[in-house]
Amino acid sequence: MNKPEATVRILEKISKVNDVIASENRSDFRARRLSVVNVLGSPGSGKTTLIAATAERLGGRSVAVIEGDVAGRVDADFLASKGLPAVQINTGGGCHLDAGMVREAMRELAAHDGAIVFVENVGNLICTAGYDLGERVRVLALSTPEGDDKPYKYPGIFAGAEVLLITKSDLAPYVGFDAEALKERARSLNPDLVIFEVCARSGEGMDAWRDWLAARCGEE
Amino acid sequence: MNKPEATVRILEKISKVNDVIASENRSDFRARRLSVVNVLGSPGSGKTTLIAATAERLGGRSVAVIEGDVAGRVDADFLASKGLPAVQINTGGGCHLDAGMVREAMRELAAHDGAIVFVENVGNLICTAGYDLGERVRVLALSTPEGDDKPYKYPGIFAGAEVLLITKSDLAPYVGFDAEALKERARSLNPDLVIFEVCARSGEGMDAWRDWLAARCGEE
Numbered sequence: 001m002n003k004p005e006a007t008v009r010i011l012e013k014i015s016k017v018n019d020v021i022a023s024e025n026r027s028d029f030r031a032r033r034l035s036v037v038n039v040l041g042s043p044g045s046g047k048t049t050l051i052a053a054t055a056e057r058l059g060g061r062s063v064a065v066i067e068g069d070v071a072g073r074v075d076a077d078f079l080a081s082k083g084l085p086a087v088q089i090n091t092g093g094g095c096h097l098d099a100g101m102v103r104e105a106m107r108e109l110a111a112h113d114g115a116i117v118f119v120e121n122v123g124n125l126i127c128t129a130g131y132d133l134g135e136r137v138r139v140l141a142l143s144t145p146e147g148d149d150k151p152y153k154y155p156g157i158f159a160g161a162e163v164l165l166i167t168k169s170d171l172a173p174y175v176g177f178d179a180e181a182l183k184e185r186a187r188s189l190n191p192d193l194v195i196f197e198v199c200a201r202s203g204e205g206m207d208a209w210r211d212w213l214a215a216r217c218g219e220e
Numbered sequence: 221m222n223k224p225e226a227t228v229r230i231l232e233k234i235s236k237v238n239d240v241i242a243s244e245n246r247s248d249f250r251a252r253r254l255s256v257v258n259v260l261g262s263p264g265s266g267k268t269t270l271i272a273a274t275a276e277r278l279g280g281r282s283v284a285v286i287e288g289d290v291a292g293r294v295d296a297d298f299l300a301s302k303g304l305p306a307v308q309i310n311t312g313g314g315c316h317l318d319a320g321m322v323r324e325a326m327r328e329l330a331a332h333d334g335a336i337v338f339v340e341n342v343g344n345l346i347c348t349a350g351y352d353l354g355e356r357v358r359v360l361a362l363s364t365p366e367g368d369d370k371p372y373k374y375p376g377i378f379a380g381a382e383v384l385l386i387t388k389s390d391l392a393p394y395v396g397f398d399a400e401a402l403k404e405r406a407r408s409l410n411p412d413l414v415i416f417e418v419c420a421r422s423g424e425g426m427d428a429w430r431d432w433l434a435a436r437c438g439e440e
């Protein structure tokens with residue numbers, strides 16, 4: 001079934017409205033010296049754990065989190081329990097965050113000027129790729145149990161990310177994950193993609209990723 | 221950003237068109253004694269491997285597969301290499317299959333009358349839940365590395381499934397997955413949910429699931 005042309009036109013209009021708000025967000029974030037990091041990935045790819053473990057390693061740097069989910073506030077509660085200021089967005093049935101949702105959440109978020117603000121997007125490799133939130137950095141988390149064939153199936157999200165974090169690297173031997181094959185496939189879609197293999201649990205690769213992020217997000 | 225009301229109205233219309241085609245599909249499938257099984261789950265939850273391993277255990281029963289992906293034909297090629305008739309649907313950027321896509325694919329698929337036809341939906345826990353394809357059985361595959369908290373975050377897909385397959389059960393001890401907690405959470409949304417813990421690789425639980433499916437899909 002193809003979508004009627006009228007819908008396509010209206011969806012294009014929504015997308016343009018999103019781009020305008022994203023651009024306003026970017027100016028607002030710059031004025032407050034906020035480094036916003038949009039974290040994309042499948043359900044269960046380890047985004048929340050990764051954010052908590054990265055925040056822990058960022059030392060004196062101020063960190064806050066916006067949590068996107070269809071429903072519930074499991075992740076925001078978890079992050080708050082780690083001492084991180086967190087605001088939960090529930091999308092109802094929506095499969096992605098948009099720039100307007102992030103603007104609203106930012107008003108409630110107790111983020112210090114100069115902070116790194118992680119935005120955990122809804123767990124999804126498709127819809128999230130199409131929406132600019134005004135972020136500085138777009139990170140894609142892919143966990144080893146998801147398989148090394150994912151770039152072929154979800155090319156848009158690999159093409160649009162600045163950094164790929166291969167998460168749960170400790171499980172790679174159990175699931176037959178070929179990291180080199182994955183990297184080659186991802187870079188065929190996005191030659192400049194920065195890639196780290198990380199394991200939040202064991203700490204493997206986390207310092208290299210933290211150093212890259214801290215440099216990319218400037219220093220206070 | 222809220223969607224303009226006009227879009228919501230048009231999307232409702234699309235959804236109604238889908239329901240009409242799904243209902244026609246259901247009649248067509250019944251006329252051909254086809255048992256169509258709509259398989260939902262995250263990217264990398266093990267849907268393709270599960271379908272291949274289930275087909276292998278279905279003995280003399282005729283099986284065919286419709287593969288849904290945003291792009292590529294990795295899975296259809298894999299299934300064809302296992303001797304299964306398979307047709308690939310690419311949705312472009314679309315995050316779910318719809319009844320019209322399945323109707324088209326069914327015309328190309330070399331499925332015998334009386335066959336079990338698995339439809340592997342796009343990897344996604346959100347959009348796929350909203351589209352009836354005319355299937356007889358709706359299966360949700362959730363892999364243990366995704367975590368036991370998923371029902372709270374994606375309630376719609378748990379509420380709408382008839383069967384939940386907890387896949388990659390062999391990884392549960394490595395990822396701290398609590399199967400009993402997951403079952404309780406899933407059944408709080410869907411008290412009649414049938415649940416199997418399976419591992420396609422080791423074969424654990426696969427016979428029980430196969431027996432249930434064969435009974436649910438009648439016998440030729």
